Amino acid sequence: MSADVWINYAAAAIRLSAIVLLASLGVLFMARSGILNIGMEGMMLIGALAAVLGSAAGGSAWMGLAAGAAAGCLIGLLFAFLVVTTGADQVIIGTALNLLGLGVTTVFGRSLLGMGTEARQAVSLQPWPVPLLSDLPVVGPLLFQHNALTYLAFLLLPAVSLVLYRTNWGLSVRAVGEHPLAADTLGVRVHRIRYQCCAIGGVLAGLAGAALSIGILNQFTENMVAGRGFIALSAVIFGRWTPGGTAAGSLLFGAADALQLRFQTLGIEIPYQLLLLFPYVLTMLALSWFSGRTRAPAATAMPYKSAANRA
Amino acid sequence: MEQAYGMKQQENGRKRLGKRSRMRTSRLIALLLALTLLLAGCGGNKAAGTTAKPEAEAAGKSGFKVALLTPGAVNDNGWNSVAYNGLLKIKDVLGADTQHSEKVGQSDAAEFIRGYAQDGFQVVIGHGFEYAEPMMEIAKEFPDTWFLVTSAAVSQEPNVASISINNREQGYLMGTAAALLSKSGKVAAIGGTDIPPITNSVAGFKEGAEAAVPGIEVFTAMTGSNDDIAKAKETAISMIEKGADVVMANANAAGNGGIEAAKQKGVLSIGSNVDLNALAPDTVAVSVIQDYPAAMASVVKDIKEGRMKAEPKMLGVKEGAVYLSPYHGFESSIPQAVKDKIEAVFVSLHSGELQVKNEQ
Numbered sequence: 170m171s172a173d174v175w176i177n178y179a180a181a182a183i184r185l186s187a188i189v190l191l192a193s194l195g196v197l198f199m200a201r202s203g204i205l206n207i208g209m210e211g212m213m214l215i216g217a218l219a220a221v222l223g224s225a226a227g228g229s230a231w232m233g234l235a236a237g238a239a240a241g242c243l244i245g246l247l248f249a250f251l252v253v254t255t256g257a258d259q260v261i262i263g264t265a266l267n268l269l270g271l272g273v274t275t276v277f278g279r280s281l282l283g284m285g286t287e288a289r290q291a292v293s294l295q296p297w298p299v300p301l302l303s304d305l306p307v308v309g310p311l312l313f314q315h316n317a318l319t320y321l322a323f324l325l326l327p328a329v330s331l332v333l334y335r336t337n338w339g340l341s342v343r344a345v346g347e348h349p350l351a352a353d354t355l356g357v358r359v360h361r362i363r364y365q366c367c368a369i370g371g372v373l374a375g376l377a378g379a380a381l382s383i384g385i386l387n388q389f390t391e392n393m394v395a396g397r398g399f400i401a402l403s404a405v406i407f408g409r410w411t412p413g414g415t416a417a418g419s420l421l422f423g424a425a426d427a428l429q430l431r432f433q434t435l436g437i438e439i440p441y442q443l444l445l446l447f448p449y450v451l452t453m454l455a456l457s458w459f460s461g462r463t464r465a466p467a468a469t470a471m472p473y474k475s476a477a478n479r480a
Numbered sequence: 481m482e483q484a485y486g487m488k489q490q491e492n493g494r495k496r497l498g499k500r501s502r503m504r505t506s507r508l509i510a511l512l513l514a515l516t517l518l519l520a521g522c523g524g525n526k527a528a529g530t531t532a533k534p535e536a537e538a539a540g541k542s543g544f545k546v547a548l549l550t551p552g553a554v555n556d557n558g559w560n561s562v563a564y565n566g567l568l569k570i571k572d573v574l575g576a577d578t579q580h581s582e583k584v585g586q587s588d589a590a591e592f593i594r595g596y597a598q599d600g601f602q603v604v605i606g607h608g609f610e611y612a613e614p615m616m617e618i619a620k621e622f623p624d625t626w627f628l629v630t631s632a633a634v635s636q637e638p639n640v641a642s643i644s645i646n647n648r649e650q651g652y653l654m655g656t657a658a659a660l661l662s663k664s665g666k667v668a669a670i671g672g673t674d675i676p677p678i679t680n681s682v683a684g685f686k687e688g689a690e691a692a693v694p695g696i697e698v699f700t701a702m703t704g705s706n707d708d709i710a711k712a713k714e715t716a717i718s719m720i721e722k723g724a725d726v727v728m729a730n731a732n733a734a735g736n737g738g739i740e741a742a743k744q745k746g747v748l749s750i751g752s753n754v755d756l757n758a759l760a761p762d763t764v765a766v767s768v769i770q771d772y773p774a775a776m777a778s779v780v781k782d783i784k785e786g787r788m789k790a791e792p793k794m795l796g797v798k799e800g801a802v803y804l805s806p807y808h809g810f811e812s813s814i815p816q817a818v819k820d821k822i823e824a825v826f827v828s829l830h831s832g833e834l835q836v837k838n839e840q
Contacts, residue, residue: 173721177721181717181718184714275553279555284554284561288555385740386736386737387740390709391556392553392707393707393708393709395709395710396708397710426714430711430715433701433702434699434701434718434722441702441704442704445703445704
């Protein structure tokens with residue numbers, strides 16, 4: 170196989186990983202503050218639809234991104250209100266959010282954008298080759314000929330690492346996720362931190378949705394997230410709740426997915442049903458391999474009532 | 481796995497919560513779930529929200545009631561939307577009162593079928609072979625209702641019949657057009673889920689392309705999903721990067737991803753199932769239409785006029801159920817010789833000189 174084939178393959182893996190990475194960094198923020206978000210799928214769908222609406226109305230892909238992020242933020246805050254303020258069960262609210270996302274986007278997608286081939290199309294986010302760098306051999310096509318959200322996903326990775334491990338706020342987030350009572354007695358506003366993390370998680374979910382609807386395509390199709398919200402959650406668990414590990418999980422999944430698509434076109438005589446399983450089997454194997462050492466933030470999925478308000 | 485983990489943590493969490501807040505929480509959850517289900521219901525399937533209302537007026541208007549069940553959303557530019565168009569046609573041409581339920585999974589199918597039969601619908605159409613079994617079972621209880629299964633070759637006296645489109649012919653025409661339009665000698669066909677209408681059209685594509693241009697290279701792949709546009713797009717990109725310059729994607733909504741890849745890479749695409757030119761006017765050179773609307777309307781007309789027999793029907797080019805769309809913006813740019821060759825294949829399929837049959 171020529172070098173080109175491998176470069177093309179790796180570029181596809183990066184494109185497919187970026188969407189999962191954006192979403193999983195969102196899940197990570199929430200998880201580190203002790204919030205289990207299984208509603209990522211629904212949040213992404215809402216972001217995907219909002220991005221198309223924003224892009225179609227505003228006439229530019231950037232308006233779409235802004236709309237996707239804003240809708241994600243709102244839905245993140247709604248989630249925070251339900252699980253932080255009212256202390257509702259996070260698993261149930263997350264499930265409800267997935268159902269809500271599918272229902273709401275179906276209804277509003279059809280009523281606002283129309284149906285079938287007449288459905289309104291939006292301005293899509295074009296690949297933006299980085300000047301100079303994109304002309305480099307090998308590295309150029311591999312890393313510097315993607316769209317803005319792909320760059321953003323990979324640039325966010327060190328930023329998230331920095332924020333979580335090198336800032337006071339990041340320390341508070343981690344403390345809240347491990348032992349909210351202890352954090353509270355030291356003056357950390359537990360609820361505020363969790364709200365902030367939910368808002369960030371929502372924004373990233375919205376952007377991940379936008380990466381699908383206006384990054385990959387130029388319109389909204391129902392259920393277009395197709396399970397990536399759940400994969401993002403498993404990438405976080407796979408990565409043992411660290412930014413680096415999460416990114417590795419996203420990349421692994423993206424790479425496996427891109428690989429099985431290539432296998433099919435190479436004409437290797439393996440039934441394609443087996444190839445389709447490949448990314449999932451790989452994820453399961455990886456999870457079982459690492460499961461012995463995984464440890465979630467101790468306060469995961471537990472509502473917290475502030476020390477002052479305890480009866 | 482993560483769910484089980486969450487449950488365990490939840491248990492711990494609950495123990496720490498006070499009794500009052502637990503009650504408040506559960507009430508809130510109940511309210512929220514109800515709300516969500518209501519909303520999801522509106523989007524998911526219209527039957528829940530709309531069957532009750534039009535019943536009365538339906539009976540009064542014409543008395544001929546037709547119901548349709550589809551496995552997916554009716555706005556998918558593919559499999560489900562052709563059935564919906566068929567229902568609209570039945571409504572317009574035959575003046576029937578129509579109802580539809582979308583995203584009806586196999587586990588719910590019996591419920592919906594029985595429901596429509598009990599509500600006095602004369603015809604219940606299940607759009608997909610997966611509805612055959614429950615229909616044949618339920619049909620025995622409702623001898624006055626016709627049960628029609630599409631994409632299947634089943635029948636049962638006195639009231640179950642089926643219609644299928646010769647998707648192999650559809651694929652054959654798409655492959656012919658793709659091969660003749662290709663300059664690189666490489667063409668690509670992508671399928672979504674592994675179901676007969678899609679696998680037949682992909683297989684037909686390969687045959688058609690190879691017959692039209694001997695020695696042409698045909699890449700084929702199945703993505704396993706009719707929702708996952710990203711996967712369809714990446715598959716198409718990988719094939720274009722291997723040299724394919726005409727791409728066909730038959731994966732309902734996800735097929736849009738294949739067209740988007742062709743558009744982005746500046747190659748051509750062949751539309752499947754409905755005329756997809758409007759999605760990308762400079763990319764979709766021609767579409768091969770499977771006219772389920774016409775097929776459904778003609779069969780339902782037979783039912784209405786009492787001429788229907790309980791038998792499987794296969795419709796193809798000859799019956800006018802498979803044909804080419806206009807070339808739209810490509811009318812002038814495609815050489816007449818190419819159009820003539822495509823037309824010649826169409827004519828020989830029409831006359832029966834060329835035989836291409838579905839594998840059932």
